[in-house]
Amino acid sequence: MAVPIRTDPAVKSPPGDDTAETYTQAPVNLDTLFVYGSLNDDHFFRLITGTTLPGQSACLPNHRRVHPERGFAFAIPWKGDRIDGRLLTHVTPALLAKLDEYESVGTLYTREVVQVMVEEQAVPAYVYIPLAEALRPYLEKGFAERDRIEEYVERTVQRYLEAKADRCLLADGNRLALDVTRELLSEEIQGLLMQYFLDDGLPPFILKHEIEKANLPSLTWLETDRKAQAYASNYLELGVKFMVFNQLETRFRNAFRGHAKIADKMYQHTLSALMALKLMTDSQSALKNAMIQLKVNRHQPDFKYPDYAVAAIFIAEELYQTGKAQETADWVRDNHLDGLSPLGAELEFSPLGVRAVSAREGEDPLFDSFYYFYDFDLMRRGWKLGAHVDDHGFSAAQQQRSRGFLELAFGRYRLLGDVSKPATQSPWILAKLIDLAVRMVDLRPHSLHISIEVDADAPFKRLDHPEFFLCLLLLGGDLREDPGGKLREMRVFHQEILHPDMGIYLSRLNRHHQNPKDNSWQAVVEYQFPRLYYDYDYQPLILALKGFQKHANPYPFKDCQACPDQEIHKEMEIALKQWAAFPAPLAEQTLNQFLQVVCAGLETEAALAGARYRHYVTDQMQIIERQLKRRNQRIVDYHLRARLPQPTL
Amino acid sequence: MNPKDIIIATLDANRQELIAAVCCALQNYGNSRYAVIAFEQHQDREEALLQAFLTGLKQPDHDAYLAYVVKNARQRSGEGYALEEVQQALIYFEEAVWKTLVENIPCNLQLVDLLALCTRIFTRGRDCLAQIYLQESIAIRSELDDLHDKFYKYLHHAETTPSEEGPVSNS
Numbered sequence: 001m002a003v004p005i006r007t008d009p010a011v012k013s014p015p016g017d018d019t020a021e022t023y024t025q026a027p028v029n030l031d032t033l034f035v036y037g038s039l040n041d042d043h044f045f046r047l048i049t050g051t052t053l054p055g056q057s058a059c060l061p062n063h064r065r066v067h068p069e070r071g072f073a074f075a076i077p078w079k080g081d082r083i084d085g086r087l088l089t090h091v092t093p094a095l096l097a098k099l100d101e102y103e104s105v106g107t108l109y110t111r112e113v114v115q116v117m118v119e120e121q122a123v124p125a126y127v128y129i130p131l132a133e134a135l136r137p138y139l140e141k142g143f144a145e146r147d148r149i150e151e152y153v154e155r156t157v158q159r160y161l162e163a164k165a166d167r168c169l170l171a172d173g174n175r176l177a178l179d180v181t182r183e184l185l186s187e188e189i190q191g192l193l194m195q196y197f198l199d200d201g202l203p204p205f206i207l208k209h210e211i212e213k214a215n216l217p218s219l220t221w222l223e224t225d226r227k228a229q230a231y232a233s234n235y236l237e238l239g240v241k242f243m244v245f246n247q248l249e250t251r252f253r254n255a256f257r258g259h260a261k262i263a264d265k266m267y268q269h270t271l272s273a274l275m276a277l278k279l280m281t282d283s284q285s286a287l288k289n290a291m292i293q294l295k296v297n298r299h300q301p302d303f304k305y306p307d308y309a310v311a312a313i314f315i316a317e318e319l320y321q322t323g324k325a326q327e328t329a330d331w332v333r334d335n336h337l338d339g340l341s342p343l344g345a346e347l348e349f350s351p352l353g354v355r356a357v358s359a360r361e362g363e364d365p366l367f368d369s370f371y372y373f374y375d376f377d378l379m380r381r382g383w384k385l386g387a388h389v390d391d392h393g394f395s396a397a398q399q400q401r402s403r404g405f406l407e408l409a410f411g412r413y414r415l416l417g418d419v420s421k422p423a424t425q426s427p428w429i430l431a432k433l434i435d436l437a438v439r440m441v442d443l444r445p446h447s448l449h450i451s452i453e454v455d456a457d458a459p460f461k462r463l464d465h466p467e468f469f470l471c472l473l474l475l476g477g478d479l480r481e482d483p484g485g486k487l488r489e490m491r492v493f494h495q496e497i498l499h500p501d502m503g504i505y506l507s508r509l510n511r512h513h514q515n516p517k518d519n520s521w522q523a524v525v526e527y528q529f530p531r532l533y534y535d536y537d538y539q540p541l542i543l544a545l546k547g548f549q550k551h552a553n554p555y556p557f558k559d560c561q562a563c564p565d566q567e568i569h570k571e572m573e574i575a576l577k578q579w580a581a582f583p584a585p586l587a588e589q590t591l592n593q594f595l596q597v598v599c600a601g602l603e604t605e606a607a608l609a610g611a612r613y614r615h616y617v618t619d620q621m622q623i624i625e626r627q628l629k630r631r632n633q634r635i636v637d638y639h640l641r642a643r644l645p646q647p648t649l
Numbered sequence: 650m651n652p653k654d655i656i657i658a659t660l661d662a663n664r665q666e667l668i669a670a671v672c673c674a675l676q677n678y679g680n681s682r683y684a685v686i687a688f689e690q691h692q693d694r695e696e697a698l699l700q701a702f703l704t705g706l707k708q709p710d711h712d713a714y715l716a717y718v719v720k721n722a723r724q725r726s727g728e729g730y731a732l733e734e735v736q737q738a739l740i741y742f743e744e745a746v747w748k749t750l751v752e753n754i755p756c757n758l759q760l761v762d763l764l765a766l767c768t769r770i771f772t773r774g775r776d777c778l779a780q781i782y783l784q785e786s787i788a789i790r791s792e793l794d795d796l797h798d799k800f801y802k803y804l805h806h807a808e809t810t811p812s813e814e815g816p817v818s819n820s
Contacts, residue, residue, distance in 0.1 A: 176803070284729040289789045293797045310803055318796050351680060442729060445685050480688060481673045534685040535728075630689060641666060 023112035023129070031092070032125040034060055034116045036085030037073035038145040039099070039128070046200045047149050048102045049095055058087035058116045060127060070142035070258040074130045087118055087125055096126070102152045103128045108135065142258015146197075153196050156204060157189055158182075160211040180309045181216070183243055186250075187383040188214040190413070198515055217305045217377035228372045232299035235367065235376040236308055240296045241280075241440060242381035243312030244287065244319070248276035249384055251320050256329040265514065266342065267411035267421040269384050274429060275328045277436035282328075283319045284439065290315045305377075335428050337616055340605050341546055342422030343430045344451035344512075344524070346412075347532055348390060348405040349443040354496045356405045356446070357392045366443075369403035385437060386412035386420070405446060408437055419513050422453060427546070427620075431538040438534055445532035447496065450542060451510065451524045452549050462565055463554035466572045469506060470579055470586055471594040472548065474631050475624070476541045478531035479583060487638045491529050492580035499558075504573045505529075508558040525549055525556050540624045543617065544598050551601030585635045595625055652763050653706050656750065660703060663749045668695045670748070674741040681734045698742055702770070711770050718774040722781035732782045736775060743771045 035055070038044045042052045064078035065085075075083055096111070103109040105128075112129050115122040143151075158178070165181040182189065192210055196202050222228055253260050253272040260272040280287060291297040296311040350356035351366050359369040370389045373379065379388050391404030410433055412420035424430050430450075438445045463469075478490040491497055497505045505528045511521040527545050530538075548554075555563040563569070599621055606614040650658075660667060672691035675683040683691070698717060705714025718739075725735045746767055754760045 281728075285727050285785060286789050286793070288729055289786065290793050290796055293790065293793050294800045307804065311800055314796055314800050314803075318793065439728065444680060480676050483677050485673070531687075532685075533687045533690075534682050535690060536687055627689070634688065637665065637669070641669065 023110075023114060028113050028124065030113065030124055030126055031090055032123065033088045033091045033096075033099070034058060034085055034114065034125040034127040035088055036060065036065055036075060036083045036127075037067075038148065039088075040085050041145070043200065044145055044149060047196065048152065048201075049098050050201050050203070051095070053088040053090055053095075055086040055088040056118060057084070058118045058123070058125075059084050060114060060116050063114075068139055070144065070261065071139045072143060072145045072148060074135065075127065076130075076132070082117075085116075087116055087123065091126070099128070101155075102148075107131070108138075141255060142261060144257070144261070147257050149197075150193060153193055153207075154189070157192060157207055157211060160208045161185065161189075164211055164214075164216075176310060176313070179313050180306050183246060183309050183313065184216050184306070184380075185211065185214050186246055187380045190383070194413070194515075217380070219303075219305050221375065222299075223301075225375075227368075228375060229299065231366070231368050231372060232376075233297070235372060235378065236299055237291065237297045238441070238443075239376055239378055239381045240291060240308050240312050240315075241287075241442075242378065242385075242387065243309055244316045245273075245276050245280060245440065246381070246384055247313055247316030248279055248320055249273050251316070252276055252279075252325065252329065255325065259329040259333045262424070265421060266425070267413070267423050270410065270423050270429065270433070271332055271336070273384055273410075274433050274436065275325075275332055277433065277440050278328050278331065279319060279324060281436050281439040282324075286319065287315065290318060332429075335432075336426055337428055337613055338425040339427060339546065339609055339613060340425065341550070342425055342453040342522075343427065343542065343546075344409075344411050344420065344423045345430055345434055346386075346410075346449040346451075346526075347408045347434060347437060348446045348448075349407075349441055349532075350405045350446050351444050353444065353446055354494050357390075357403065359403045364403075367406075370406050371401050371403050373406070374401065382408070383413070386410055406441070406443060408441070410437075419515060421514055422451075422512075427539050427542040428616075430542055434532075434538050435536060438532065438536075445534055447491070447528070448530040448532040448538070449526050449528045450530060450538075450545055451512075451526045452546055453512075454523050454525050454549065454553070456523055458553055460555040460560065460563070461553050462568075463552055465590070465593060466568065466575070467586065467590050468548070468552065468594045468597065469572060469576065471591060471628065472506075472527070472544070473529060473576065473580070474586065475544055475628050476527070476530035477580075479631060479634065481638075485642075487583055487635065487642075489580035489583055491531055492576050497528050502558060503570065504576060505558050506576070507556045509556040509560040540620055540627055543602060543620045544624050546605070547598035547601030548594075549601065550604055551597050583635050583638075585632050585639070591628055591632060595621070595628070598624060652759065652766060655754065655759075656706060656763055656767065657703050659750055659753045660699065660746065663753060664699065667745045667749050668692060668699065670745045671695045671741050674745070675738060678737065678741070681737070682728075682730060683734065683738055695742065702742075702746070705770060706766075711773065714770060714774060715777050718777045719781055722778045723785065726782055726785045732779065735778060735782075739771070739775060739778065743767070 033039075033053075035045075039048075046052050060075065060083040062077060062079055062081065063075045063083045064081040065073055065075055065083040067073040100111060103111070105111050109128045109130050111126050113124055114127050116125050116127075117123075138148075161181050162178055164185075165177040188210060192202065192207055222232060249269060249272045252275040253269070256272070256275070260275065262268060262270055288297075291311075294311045294315070296303070296308050300307075348356075350364065350369065352359055352364050352369065355363070356369050361371075362368060367373075373389045381387070386407075386409030388407055388409070389402060389404045390407040391402040393402070393404075409420065410423035410430075423433065434448065473489055473492065477492070479487065480490055481487050482490075488494075492504065499505060507525055507527045507529075510524045510526045512524050513521050530541060555565050555569075557569055602617045602621065603614075606617045669692075672688055672695060675686070675691050676688060678684050698721075701714045701717035705711035705717075722735065726732075747764060750760065750763055750767070754763065
């Protein structure tokens with residue numbers, strides 16, 4: 001039904017030849033607004049204003065709607081053309097004020113009065129028209145509608161941050177104080193942004209309240225905790241690294257919105273995180289030296305927590321150079337190649353290896369098995385990488401002190417309840433994230449879990465060739481000679497993936513929720529056996545797991561209640577343990593059959609993912625084959641060298 | 650047979666065992682980065698190192714070996730390896746070479762000469778390694794002078810204008 005509209009004689013008719021005369025100079029007071037871009041989307045309109053308005057179809061003559069591929073729509077004067085949109089009515093001055101703020105009227109847009117056509121009748125209305133030159137940087141960076149709303153919310157949040165910075169930090173009220181406050185509360189800011197989109201907007205008082213109540217970290221507790229003091233240098237060094245990373249990630253995200261953009265269902269920080277990790281690890285030596293020079297690689301009793309944040313901000317400014325940043329962003333753009341399966345990864349680190357979760361006090365001389373992780377506020381510092389302590393007993397979820405591994409979980413933005421998004425659909429991106437995160441953290445890597453989202457409509461199947469699990473272990477496990485010169489597969493032999501009651505966790509079925517309110521979940525098969533190495537390319541392993549899961553689609557080893565193969569799995573566990581203790585070469589035929597399964601799975605996916613991905617898969621298949629056969633040959637060589645009989649499976 | 654040819658022939662004949670021994674030593678090298686590198690990665694690297702050594706052996710100034718060490722030192726320094734880590738990795742290689750020669754060549758004056766020749770080359774390699782680490786460190790530090798001044802200017806300012814620290818979040 002058409003909405004009643006008043007006409008206004010003060011406004012000119014649609015212009016003729018001269019587009020400079022398009023907009024009226026006369027002061028007017030309208031309650032109508034013509035929308036044609038993001039404001040024409042009720043969801044976005046509500047996010048900005050907290051409400052929606054009635055409207056009807058309308059068109060704006062002598063204008064053209066421009067919508068760059070990686071950007072947002074805007075209008076430019078264009079004789080003879082027209083823009084179809086909607087005319088909103090009942091626009092109040094308060095609402096206009098909000099919209100003016102969102103559109104940055106005066107710097108980015110102007111609000112003009114035009115006549116739009118509604119059912120062949122000219123009606124005066126406001127419209128937002130961009131200032132072309134001001135818009136250019138946004139378009140170059142690839143800002144889209146959602147980015148602009150994020151920026152708008154961030155501007156609102158910034159007002160409250162400024163107030164907090166004035167009161168709490170550094171006392172000088174300058175930009176640095178604001179940057180430090182933003183760094184130290186970055187997790188809260190992200191939480192508010194996420195909530196803003198989930199709830200279709202949040203009232204300003206909630207934003208204010210959340211910022212007000214957010215705690216800033218302090219080191220005063222450390223003055224009286226002598227035990228923690230012994231480890232403080234290592235924690236603070238790690239904290240500074242996380243903060244440098246955060247700073248770089250934000251810079252990349254702001255400067256390369258287009259390059260850093262990823263599908264909504266993926267973790268939004270994945271690509272910018274990869275860029276930051278790349279820049280950081282390429283400058284590893286400069287980073288290390290900078291931390292030494294500023295003495296933030298160790299505990300300084302006269303430094304406060306914000307001083308470490310200031311150092312991190314300065315170091316990030318030093319490392320971030322425009323040319324190098326552009327190269328890094330291009331590197332990601334040029335190699336980013338999506339498959340179809342969403343992927344994720346978890347990385348565990350500990351100087352103690354498998355003993356991390358059962359470590360005694362002081363056994364780990366560097367971090368005391370991350371016992372003080374939350375005291376040093378490192379979960380908030382490392383939130384972009386999903387940093388937390390995994391004690392394999394879930395007490396980490398309540399942020400209580402416990403001993404365990406430092407775990408990075410890409411895409412997990414809320415520990416409790418496994419709320420996470422997949423990191424990526426690109427095996428290359430995931431492999432680079434893993435490699436660079438290991439280099440950045442620079443602690444002893446221990447284990448890697450790779451998650452693959454599975455199709456809910458494709459039921460799991462019984463695996464006809466259980467020895468394929470040995471092929472996986474050969475490809476992704478840890479075959480090495482122990483100090484006594486005996487060849488073992490250490491992940492199983494050292495009982496690293498063996499639960500005392502549940503058996504071997506080669507793979508498990510997991511459920512991931514995308515947001516806290518979401519009752520639905522996505523089934524994910526998580527392979528838990530891979531060893532996490534330093535300086536290692538995980539692409540072949542990721543692809544082998546994908547291909548294997550896609551084609552064979554076997555029941556996961558654990559946490560799959562419907563699995564009819566549990567007895568078979570138990571028998572396989574015995575075989576795996578025996579093989580890990582005394583690895584024997586696998587038969588050529590077994591390897592070839594396994595490779596055929598992987599290849600079939602990958603080809604099914606590649607057929608739908610485009611020619612470039614198909615070439616990529618073909619190349620990777622060759623590497624998988626080479627790696628698998630080389631490892632098998634290693635077992636053969638070991639038996640020859642040790643003059644052992646040559647058993648074959 | 651010329652002494653260099655003897656070394657080359659001996660190491661070549663025992664290449665696989667020699668490399669496997671170095672790789673195993675590196676994989677059991679305490680809390681170093683080398684201990685968490687995959688075996689095949691070590692194999693490829695040690696193959697290249699051995700080849701550079703054998704080529705360098707034939708050259709009057711052992712350029713191939715020294716060039717490999719320099720390139721390796723730059724890369725490892727950039728990746729954040731400590732100097733002693735890289736030195737130890739070279740020592741494992743040197744030990745394996747010595748062991749192979751001692752086990753496969755009769756113990757006589759010629760063997761002593763061969764070991765002395767190897768030692769001279771290894772020593773030059775280690776000197777190169779240390780020099781590169783020093784150069785890289787000096788270069789980076791001079792680039793960071795401004796950063797140091799900026800941070801200490803801030804600290805001085807913070808001392809003269811004390812701030813209230815925020816509420817404590819730690820339990």
